Amino acid sequence: MSAFDSILGQERAVRTLRTALSHPHHAYLFVGPSGVGKETAARAFALALNCERQVGCLDQEGACPECLAIHHGNHPDVRVCAPSEGKRVFSVEDVRKLVQEAGWKSHRGKWKVYIISTDLLNVQGANTLLKTIEEPVPGTVILLLGPAVAAVLPTMVSRCQIVPFGPVARPLIEAELCRRGVAEERSRELGALADGRLGWALTESQQEAAPPPRLIALATVTDRLAEAERLSALDPDAQQRAVESLMVQVRDIIIWAETRRDDLVSRPDLAEIMGAGLPRDYWLRILSRIETHRRQLLGHANAKLAWTVLAGDLAPRAREAERISH
Numbered sequence: 001m002s003a004f005d006s007i008l009g010q011e012r013a014v015r016t017l018r019t020a021l022s023h024p025h026h027a028y029l030f031v032g033p034s035g036v037g038k039e040t041a042a043r044a045f046a047l048a049l050n051c052e053r054q055v056g057c058l059d060q061e062g063a064c065p066e067c068l069a070i071h072h073g074n075h076p077d078v079r080v081c082a083p084s085e086g087k088r089v090f091s092v093e094d095v096r097k098l099v100q101e102a103g104w105k106s107h108r109g110k111w112k113v114y115i116i117s118t119d120l121l122n123v124q125g126a127n128t129l130l131k132t133i134e135e136p137v138p139g140t141v142i143l144l145l146g147p148a149v150a151a152v153l154p155t156m157v158s159r160c161q162i163v164p165f166g167p168v169a170r171p172l173i174e175a176e177l178c179r180r181g182v183a184e185e186r187s188r189e190l191g192a193l194a195d196g197r198l199g200w201a202l203t204e205s206q207q208e209a210a211p212p213p214r215l216i217a218l219a220t221v222t223d224r225l226a227e228a229e230r231l232s233a234l235d236p237d238a239q240q241r242a243v244e245s246l247m248v249q250v251r252d253i254i255i256w257a258e259t260r261r262d263d264l265v266s267r268p269d270l271a272e273i274m275g276a277g278l279p280r281d282y283w284l285r286i287l288s289r290i291e292t293h294r295r296q297l298l299g300h301a302n303a304k305l306a307w308t309v310l311a312g313d314l315a316p317r318a319r320e321a322e323r324i325s326h
């Protein structure tokens, strides 16, 4: 098994990197949202470049000494670069040191690989690093990881080979979560929320699952108000997760009503109950209402008031159904 096999849903990027193994470019820019596998791919590339078998041994038992050292983070030629202690971004001094090191010969005779997140580079840092990328040092490969080409200095972009990473397909994320023992329903929910960010879904699956918000599912006003109060007391991050979860519920209702396919929605039970009788337009309006609510919370609106009003706005299920039937 090769280290590249652990990267899910990025066939194009993996093909580019596999092909590059025999003659790697001196600098790459991996671009894509966080959590889609850029760092895993960077490590796999570093492994494969230095591996005695040219694959990047994943199997710990039978791994070659080079791969073992990289696995344990003590290979002198492969570095996942971090700012000096206590700093949020690289100082110019950090980058100077890095540039100097990149000029030395490799310790173990193969490739020196530096993995650097562009989010940690300010303009001065990036300009300092630019020299190394402009005048490549033989035997050194710089892997820059960034969210988007637009977020990186153009002078830097033009000197790197760009490797794009897209969002990971939802079924792949769900299957991977299931494979790791996450319950099927939870896998579907996380797959829907992840927006292609497998890494996010994996981290999230380790957290204890919060009960799903029930503003849409509850039937009586009293129950909905109690639920609104419960949600408004959560910490701000949990409130945002609850909002996202509500949006997924509504999206599911719309999708189910159109397709009647249980496999496309995270909670078929809910979709079936709620989708009955109400038109798509109604649910689209609800979706945009929830989006407004999300922004209100981010703008530090009074959470209790915001949730209570939302509970009222999500409530007119019976009323709306009545209106439609007349």
Ligand SMILES: [Zn+2]
Binding pocket: 050, 051, 052, 053, 054, 055, 056, 057, 063, 064, 065, 066, 067, 068
């Ligand atoms: Zn190896």
